[in-house]
Amino acid sequence: MAQTTTREIFLGEGSGTGGGGQNLHVNIGPQHPAMHGIIRILAELDGETVVKTDVEIGYLHRAFEKECEIGGYNNAIPYTDRLNYVSPLINNFGYAAAVEKLLGIEVTERCKYIRVVMSEISRICDHLTCIGASAMELGAITVFLYMIKAREFLWELVEDVTGARLTISYGRVGGVRADLPDGFAEKARKAFKETREVLDEVDRLLTGNRIFMDRMIGVGVLSAEESIAYGITGPLLRAAGVAYDVRKAHPYWVYDRVEFEVPTRPAGDNYARYLVRMAEMAQSMRIAEQALADMPGGAINVDFEGRPIDPASYVDRGKQGKTEGLLLVPVTLSPNLEGQNQRALERVLTHDKRVALPPKETTYGSIEGLMNHFMLIMEGYGIRPPAGEVYLPVEGANGELGFYVVSDGSDRPYRVHCRPPCLPPLAALPRMLEGGMVADVVPTFGSVNMIGGELDR
Amino acid sequence: MDGERILARLRERFGPAVLEAGSPFGQSTAVVDRGVLREALDFCKVDPDLGFDMLVDLTAVDYLKFPGREDGPRFEVVYHLYSLPHNQRLRLKVRVEEEGAVVPSATPLWPIANWLEREVWDMFGIRFEGHPDLRRLLMYEEFEGHPLRKDYPIERRQPLIGPRN
Numbered sequence: 001m002a003q004t005t006t007r008e009i010f011l012g013e014g015s016g017t018g019g020g021g022q023n024l025h026v027n028i029g030p031q032h033p034a035m036h037g038i039i040r041i042l043a044e045l046d047g048e049t050v051v052k053t054d055v056e057i058g059y060l061h062r063a064f065e066k067e068c069e070i071g072g073y074n075n076a077i078p079y080t081d082r083l084n085y086v087s088p089l090i091n092n093f094g095y096a097a098a099v100e101k102l103l104g105i106e107v108t109e110r111c112k113y114i115r116v117v118m119s120e121i122s123r124i125c126d127h128l129t130c131i132g133a134s135a136m137e138l139g140a141i142t143v144f145l146y147m148i149k150a151r152e153f154l155w156e157l158v159e160d161v162t163g164a165r166l167t168i169s170y171g172r173v174g175g176v177r178a179d180l181p182d183g184f185a186e187k188a189r190k191a192f193k194e195t196r197e198v199l200d201e202v203d204r205l206l207t208g209n210r211i212f213m214d215r216m217i218g219v220g221v222l223s224a225e226e227s228i229a230y231g232i233t234g235p236l237l238r239a240a241g242v243a244y245d246v247r248k249a250h251p252y253w254v255y256d257r258v259e260f261e262v263p264t265r266p267a268g269d270n271y272a273r274y275l276v277r278m279a280e281m282a283q284s285m286r287i288a289e290q291a292l293a294d295m296p297g298g299a300i301n302v303d304f305e306g307r308p309i310d311p312a313s314y315v316d317r318g319k320q321g322k323t324e325g326l327l328l329v330p331v332t333l334s335p336n337l338e339g340q341n342q343r344a345l346e347r348v349l350t351h352d353k354r355v356a357l358p359p360k361e362t363t364y365g366s367i368e369g370l371m372n373h374f375m376l377i378m379e380g381y382g383i384r385p386p387a388g389e390v391y392l393p394v395e396g397a398n399g400e401l402g403f404y405v406v407s408d409g410s411d412r413p414y415r416v417h418c419r420p421p422c423l424p425p426l427a428a429l430p431r432m433l434e435g436g437m438v439a440d441v442v443p444t445f446g447s448v449n450m451i452g453g454e455l456d457r
Numbered sequence: 458m459d460g461e462r463i464l465a466r467l468r469e470r471f472g473p474a475v476l477e478a479g480s481p482f483g484q485s486t487a488v489v490d491r492g493v494l495r496e497a498l499d500f501c502k503v504d505p506d507l508g509f510d511m512l513v514d515l516t517a518v519d520y521l522k523f524p525g526r527e528d529g530p531r532f533e534v535v536y537h538l539y540s541l542p543h544n545q546r547l548r549l550k551v552r553v554e555e556e557g558a559v560v561p562s563a564t565p566l567w568p569i570a571n572w573l574e575r576e577v578w579d580m581f582g583i584r585f586e587g588h589p590d591l592r593r594l595l596m597y598e599e600f601e602g603h604p605l606r607k608d609y610p611i612e613r614r615q616p617l618i619g620p621r622n
Contacts, residue, residue, distance in 0.1 A: 058595035065580075066604055066611055101482060228541065231512050231569040242541065249544050387524075390482050391514070391537055391548060402514055404535070408523050415605075419514040419537070427572040456595055 068416035087122035092171025098392035098403035126397030134446025150198035174355035216271035220444030234399025240268035382411035460485035509538035515573035580605035
């Protein structure tokens with residue numbers, strides 16, 4: 001019996017009884033430096049050609065949907081941060097919007113604009129990360145550094161507004177946690193200007209780059225028909241030539257009041273996905289700038305009758321019972337969200353007492369505020385939507401992000417299901433990889449922008 | 458074609474097999490009998506007036522502890538369909554008893570149903586007849602029970618077992 005050498009087994013060399021003709025099985029992941037997400041691709045290789053793949057997910061499963069069932073409606077907000085952790089604001093707002101639909105409440109105008117601006121900033125962050133990471137995997141580390149630099153400009157905006165960078169928990173059922181800080185519009189415009197410069201540089205570095213084009217064009221192709229059959233949405237579907245965008249198809253918040261285009265490409269390959277994402281970032285900035293310009297409410301005007309008190313001492317006085325005249329005294333908005341200007345909160349949170357927690361100043365300053373607070377916080381009370389079910393899609397960075405919420409009329413969601421936008425592309429990943437080269441696994445995987453948090457929930 | 462007409466078209470085609478139809482919260486919803494589910498999905502996909510070419514989402518709900526529905530069929534499998542040409546959405550539901558929780562698979566119609574049905578099997582223990590490869594999707598093979606069932610205690614811990622090579 002012929003001896004089979006290790007080399008024959010692993011490289012598939014030789015013939016006859018040895019490793020010849022035998023396909024090689026390679027595990028790509030779960031831990032792999034070129035995989036920015038924990039996922040296992042079991043690839044069967046014939047030489048360098050990928051013959052068959054099996055994709056295994058679930059490594060980041062955290063029982064998101066089960067956890068949502070045990071707390072009140074707002075308790076799920078921090079969990080939604082961790083779904084798509086590159087653009088957590090969209091998840092916050094998407095979930096909140098689904099519950100609002102169930103409750104039949106409308107958020108305030110200013111809040112709608114804030115949601116649009118913050119969603120678009122998140123979308124840009126997501127696309128920057130995706131393009132930066134996939135370019136780095138092809139050797140363009142400069143692009144990665146540039147993109148992360150641009151993302152930093154935007155994350156600073158996010159930090160200004162929410163007080164955090166990643167786990168922001170800024171959305172609330174009925175509105176958002178706090179108003180925009182002073183001078184935000186100016187800062188945002190400056191950040192967009194800087195981001196545009198970076199995108200310009202990257203465009204010059206990558207778009208016409210021979211190596212990049214050779215690696216991306218015609219790789220990981222998925223036709224429009226197949227994309228639709230696989231339920232793929234977002235940049236991947238638009239890169240296959242289908243102009244489906246939830247923001248256009250079912251406009252929510254103020255997307256019907258801003259002008260923007262839905263960029264598409266016909267090719268359906270990795271290069272088309274790159275171009276679509278680049279074009280989308282420009283559109284997102286366009287949307288955000290229009291929304292910032294049209295935002296009602298303007299700057300926070302505090303009526304300075306009497307000395308402004310910072311929110312912390314306001315609450316302290318209330319606790320000591322020195323409530324006389326408290327409600328009439330304006331307070332300044334604290335950027336670290338310690339306390340809020342009451343008027344600012346009214347602008348960004350719904351006035352519906354079934355949903356919105358009163359400002360701390362009111363809770364400590366008046367009996368009505370205290371009762372309202374208790375009715376929302378006490379066990380068995382809280383936000384209680386009528387029994388029913390709602391599916392609400394928003395356009396996430398990777399495609400249609402839907403929340404399916406079932407209520408039984410109690411203060412806890414009976415069931416929350418998230419439709420993760422990056423699950424369908426992952427299910428279609430074998431179709432994109434099979435028949436290609438093993439070296440193309442990495443750019444194709446990069447182009448689908450898998451986010452473990454939302455994929456595995 | 459608006460939501461009302463979609464539901465009317467379904468009723469006209471399947472008659473009493475459409476158990477319930479309505480538009481709560483402005484979202485067209487139809488509950489169909491399990492026997493005609495496969496046909497109904499197929500009809501929704503190929504009928505030119507409906508044209509629901511995309512299976513957006515597939516999930517299930519366990520109604521074991523839902524007030525007023527404790528005695529009814531335990532599970533509901535929920536299909537969210539979207540029509541690109543008509544820009545319409547439809548929620549199609551099918552009720553399943555705990556005993557013999559089997560639903561015909563939609564994989565031949567939409568390949569994405571493959572993974573979504575694996576997830577439902579994983580989380581709820583509902584089987585899909587005709588599914589080519591009904592393995593768990595998110596949990597590991599050695600995991601016992603189906604975690605999104607209402608009688609699966611949230612505190613329960615199970616040993617983590619790595620993947621088999």
